[in-house]
Amino acid sequence: MRPPLTPEEEQAEIARTRIPRPPEILGVVLEMLGAGKLRIECDDGFTRICRIPGKIRKKLWVRPGDLVMITPWIVQEKERGDIQWKYTRTQANWLKRKGYIKKVNWEG
16 A cells, blocks of 8 residues: 655655547446456446556556546547556546546545
């Protein structure tokens, strides 16, 4: 378990927070499906099956309950997507306070 962040570290982490730009969408991981695929409840109201692209597969460890940013596929945009970013707890709390998380039920 990681020790709590100091106020300086917390401010630096918030300063690096990536804001979703269209067509990126925020979502919460519901369950792991295996083979690098996850079921994600997205902020636009759809539940998508998303994959972790190969270039970030070994760098990004995702668990149920994590807040992630996804990019929907051009084909099957309401059913499929790719994970682009995983937010830390501090970043996710900041996004929730600032109103970027609207419909998703994320509880930090």
